[in-house]
Amino acid sequence: GKNRAGEDRVQRRGRKDSASKQFAEEVLKAHNDYRKKHGVPPLKLCKKLNRGAQQYAEELATTRVLKHSSESANGKCGENLAWASYDQPGKDVADRWYSEIKNYSFQNPGFSSGTGHFTAMVWKNTKKMGVGKASASDGSTFVVARYDPAGNVVNPGYYEENVLPPRK
Known part of the structure; x- marks a missing residue:
């Protein structure tokens, strides 16, 4: 019947367009494994x-321009973005962001464009996150992670307090 077709359509669309719960949980778990290494509380x-x-990931998949949202620009939330030419697994996205730790100086803490994804992930004061993923028509995928409260706050002392070195 009509209802059945409607359901099928919704499910199909859901698979393609929304960061499945599984994908979001994979990204979350990778964040929390890394946060644990730095001795900071897990995100929810x-x-x-x-x-x-999710809405923003879909917007990016339409425009195919990887740029930060106005919400993140005005400080309402923190935001990490990732693009890949294929359907990227959640753990790969998190691993790529975290790999910036190699460029971060714990002796000379602060913001730099080459380490901002890493510092957002392990920012001690961040409590919650959201994840979105969408595919462009060419099969490439855009991933958006949002953080609340936002990390990468450049006030004096904030990096020292929030970006802790990994525990031995």
Whole structure:
């Protein structure tokens, strides 16, 4: 019947367009494994942040321009973005962001464009995150992670307090 077709359509669309719960949880788990290494509390997924991240991922997949959202620019949330030419697994995205640790100086802490994904991930004061993923027509994927409260706050002393070196 009509209802059945409607359901099928929704499910199909859901698979392609939304960061499945599984994908979001994979990204979350990778974040929390890394956060544990740095001795900071785990993040929790937030429905509202998931929704915003998903909407923005879909926008990016349409425009195919990787740029930060106005929400992140005005400090409402922190935001990490990733693009790949294929359907990227959640752990790969998190690993790529975290790999910036090699460029971070714990002796000389602060913001730099080459380490901002890493510092957002392990920022001690961040409590919640949301994840979105969308595919462009060419099969490439855009991933958006949103953080609340936002990390990478450049006030004096904030990096020292929030970006802790990994525990031995």
